[in-house]
Amino acid sequence: MNQQINFTLSLADTTLILAQRNSEWCAHGPILEQDIAITNISLDLLGQARNFYQHAAHLIGSPATEDSLAYLRTEREFKNLLITELPNGDWAQTILRQFFFSVYQSLLYTQLLQSKDEQLAAIAEKSLKEITYHIKWSSDWVIRLGDGTAESQQRMYKAIEYLWMYTGEFFIPADYETTDLSAMEREWSLKVKDVFEEAGLIMPEKIFMQQGGKTGNHTEHLGFILAEMQSLQRTYPGAQW
Amino acid sequence: MATPEKQEILSLLKEVCDPEVPVLTILDLGIVRDVKINGDEVEVIITPTYSGCPAMDAISIDIRLKLIEHGYKNVKISFTLSPAWTTDWMSEEGKRKLEAYGIAAPHRSDTLRRDERIACPQCHSNDTKLLSQFGSTACKALYQCNECKEPFDYFKCH
Ligand SMILES: [Zn+2]
Numbered sequence: 301m302n303q304q305i306n307f308t309l310s311l312a313d314t315t316l317i318l319a320q321r322n323s324e325w326c327a328h329g330p331i332l333e334q335d336i337a338i339t340n341i342s343l344d345l346l347g348q349a350r351n352f353y354q355h356a357a358h359l360i361g362s363p364a365t366e367d368s369l370a371y372l373r374t375e376r377e378f379k380n381l382l383i384t385e386l387p388n389g390d391w392a393q394t395i396l397r398q399f400f401f402s403v404y405q406s407l408l409y410t411q412l413l414q415s416k417d418e419q420l421a422a423i424a425e426k427s428l429k430e431i432t433y434h435i436k437w438s439s440d441w442v443i444r445l446g447d448g449t450a451e452s453q454q455r456m457y458k459a460i461e462y463l464w465m466y467t468g469e470f471f472i473p474a475d476y477e478t479t480d481l482s483a484m485e486r487e488w489s490l491k492v493k494d495v496f497e498e499a500g501l502i503m504p505e506k507i508f509m510q511q512g513g514k515t516g517n518h519t520e521h522l523g524f525i526l527a528e529m530q531s532l533q534r535t536y537p538g539a540q541w
Numbered sequence: 542m543a544t545p546e547k548q549e550i551l552s553l554l555k556e557v558c559d560p561e562v563p564v565l566t567i568l569d570l571g572i573v574r575d576v577k578i579n580g581d582e583v584e585v586i587i588t589p590t591y592s593g594c595p596a597m598d599a600i601s602i603d604i605r606l607k608l609i610e611h612g613y614k615n616v617k618i619s620f621t622l623s624p625a626w627t628t629d630w631m632s633e634e635g636k637r638k639l640e641a642y643g644i645a646a647p648h649r650s651d652t653l654r655r656d657e658r659i660a661c662p663q664c665h666s667n668d669t670k671l672l673s674q675f676g677s678t679a680c681k682a683l684y685q686c687n688e689c690k691e692p693f694d695y696f697k698c699h
Binding site for chain 1: 594622625627675677679
């Protein structure tokens with residue numbers, strides 16, 4: 301039971317934190333259409349997060365609610381992947397993270413379709429169609445920037461250098477994870493390699509990989525996100541729209 | 542076969558529209574999965590279009606109000622996620638209404654992984670281009686017609 305709750309919370313936290321990060325682009329996107337695109341992706345992720353939190357609250361039982369789980373847990377209790385909490389950086393960094401994440405998310409959720417937990421399988425089924433659009437959009441951008449100007453390519457390499465060491469955590473299982481992550485890792489690399497080839501980008505070498513997010517050991521960035529996201533509920537407990 | 546009471550409830554639900562695309566009723570949209578009558582309780586089971594669709598709360602309130610208005614005091618709205626909603630559940634009438642409203646109707650959902658030509662709802666030209674995979678709401682993409690130059694929304698397949 302604990303294992304199932306922690307796993308569900310990790311799925312919830314990861315989608316919530318990436319939704320929160322992407323939403324920072326709202327009204328700051330490079331052009332209006334892309335501003336709308338990244339905020340739409342953010343909304344999809346937030347919807348997925350809500351489904352996972354509602355399910356976790358149901359597993360935990362009263363008085364847990366989707367809101368208490370999102371707004372009243374501390375940094376050490378959050379189990380999101382480190383890559384989701386990193387700052388947005390420039391557009392290259394944002395779209396590359398989305399691409400790495402969406403490919404991973406589609407592989408993981410495809411496995412979740414077989415979950416013994418029917419509600420998790422249902423949330424995965426629902427989310428997968430949304431993720432298909434996220435992959436399409438973000439891989440188009442990786443190709444456009446990688447195969448663009450000298451400046452855009454250089455920014456892609458900077459983004460790769462910054463983000464790559466956080467991609468290993470996708471496939472390092474936490475003790476509450478039972479999915480087969482090693483097979484996923486191969487598929488993930490193949491998909492990323494395909495898109496990188498089309499973008500004229502070279503895959504990085506094997507390097508040291510960061511981890512810790514899944515078990516609550518975060519970078520210095522998560523605390524700031526939570527401070528902003530949770531401030532209203534912590535200042536006015538139970539406040540409603 | 543639906544009982545007369547269920548028929549009546551379904552015809553009332555035909556009057557509840559999607560707040561974001563008001564030409565479509567929730568039945569056209571295909572999000573009403575079932576209606577159950579348990580004693581004096583009416584349960585309407587709906588499924589979201591997209592996980593984060595902000596219209597779902599408004600739609601549940603509208604269903605409740607519509608039924609209460611017609612004397613159904615004990616109304617329960619339930620959500621189901623599986624099977625996941627698909628634009629293939631949209632009624633043919635709904636698709637016609639969308640086109641007349643200026644939104645290109647969704648193609649079959651098995652085109653999700655392909656790039657398809659979307660016909661302009663204004664002049665019906667097939668010479669159109671995708672401007673953005675993500676439009677004004679989660680369910681739409683933004684296109685432009687190369688013939689009449691008008692931008693238009695496509696209710697993307699899902
Ligand atoms: Zn036209």
